[in-house]
Amino acid sequence: MSIVILGIFVADTVYRAERMPKMGETLMGQGFFLGPGGKGSNQSVAAAMAGGQVAFLTRLGQDAFAGIARDIWAKAGVVPVVREDPDSYTGAAFIFLQEGTGANAIIVSPGAAGRISVADIEAEAARIAAARVFVTQMEQPLPPAARALQIARAGGALTVLNPAPAADLPADVIALCDLLTPNETEAEALSGIPVSDPASATAAAAALLARGAGAVVVTLGAQGALYHDAQRTLHVPPMSAGPVLDTTGAGDAFNGGLAVALAEGQPLERALRFATATAALSVTRMGTAAAMPSRAEIDALLIKG
Numbered sequence: 001m002s003i004v005i006l007g008i009f010v011a012d013t014v015y016r017a018e019r020m021p022k023m024g025e026t027l028m029g030q031g032f033f034l035g036p037g038g039k040g041s042n043q044s045v046a047a048a049m050a051g052g053q054v055a056f057l058t059r060l061g062q063d064a065f066a067g068i069a070r071d072i073w074a075k076a077g078v079v080p081v082v083r084e085d086p087d088s089y090t091g092a093a094f095i096f097l098q099e100g101t102g103a104n105a106i107i108v109s110p111g112a113a114g115r116i117s118v119a120d121i122e123a124e125a126a127r128i129a130a131a132r133v134f135v136t137q138m139e140q141p142l143p144p145a146a147r148a149l150q151i152a153r154a155g156g157a158l159t160v161l162n163p164a165p166a167a168d169l170p171a172d173v174i175a176l177c178d179l180l181t182p183n184e185t186e187a188e189a190l191s192g193i194p195v196s197d198p199a200s201a202t203a204a205a206a207a208l209l210a211r212g213a214g215a216v217v218v219t220l221g222a223q224g225a226l227y228h229d230a231q232r233t234l235h236v237p238p239m240s241a242g243p244v245l246d247t248t249g250a251g252d253a254f255n256g257g258l259a260v261a262l263a264e265g266q267p268l269e270r271a272l273r274f275a276t277a278t279a280a281l282s283v284t285r286m287g288t289a290a291a292m293p294s295r296a297e298i299d300a301l302l303i304k305g
Helices: 039-049 064-076 118-123 125-129 143-156 184-191 200-210 249-263 266-282 295-304
Strands: 005-008 010-017 029-036 054-060 079-084 090-100 104-111 133-135 159-160 215-219 225-229 234-235
Touching: 005 039, 005 125, 005 143, 005 249, 010 064, 010 104, 029 039, 029 064, 029 090, 039 054, 039 064, 039 133, 039 249, 054 064, 054 118, 054 125, 064 079, 064 090, 079 118, 079 159, 118 125, 118 143, 125 143, 143 159, 159 249, 184 200, 184 215, 200 215, 200 225, 200 234, 215 249, 225 266, 234 266, 249 266, 266 295
Parallel strands: 005 054, 005 133, 010 090, 054 079, 133 159
Antiparallel strands: 010 029, 090 104, 215 225, 225 234
16 A cells, blocks of 8 residues: 555534523534544545545444444555454544534543554554654554654655644654644644634644744634745645535544655645645535545546646
8 A cells, every 4th residue: 555544433413503501401403413533544444435445443332333444444445453452432523513604622531442462563564664754643552643744754655644633742743743733722832822814823833833844834723734844845735626614634634645646756836735635525515534525526626636
């Protein structure tokens, strides 16, 4: 596989309402959705749908939610590299979507994938080392993610860390990353610099380069994305593919699309636009993994401009 992704799968339970309830309060919602999620799984589906050859490393329980995972991977063309854990459950997420804006708040319970271990990584070392691009996030424990980054780096892969959810990262882990891809909140958490626009994103990215990252892409939602390395800074404007329905998986769509473009050797600016188009299409649909666009759709949007 040209792309190997380590991460978690969760079943997304999505509730749409005007606002979050207060403690002790019950609200009537405007909608509900059950579907596949988890950052690593979402990114794998996004990459496979965008034309990448993708292997996804994770753990699942032995339950109905595991069936949802295997169904979406088969549909997208993801190669699952799964350890079934009979002593835990397949992960799940509570997602609140605000009616009218699409803004979200999320609680993740990773279940079996929260038990991914360094031994799991060592068992797949050859697969990881052979990748062109390796991607991981922060939903599984840090030690196996760090070990996988080490193996991928030693094998010559381009290493990508999406530092989500936001958490402090040791400098030795940041130094294993050819590319960090935080959003505004995560960039601030890692750098200590509040991020609200391309200028502040550049400052945060520079701070992360000083901590050892090879390059940084800060995703800025409606303001696009900001790329920064030791030689150049690029601001990629957002794209519109239609009315925004659900922003939950936008960052995962961006990371999956970016992995494909980098694995294909696309020039940097085009790779960033490819990732932006992938994200723009994903937010026009409900769900996360289920909302990821096809390669034909991405190419059509890029041609449209």
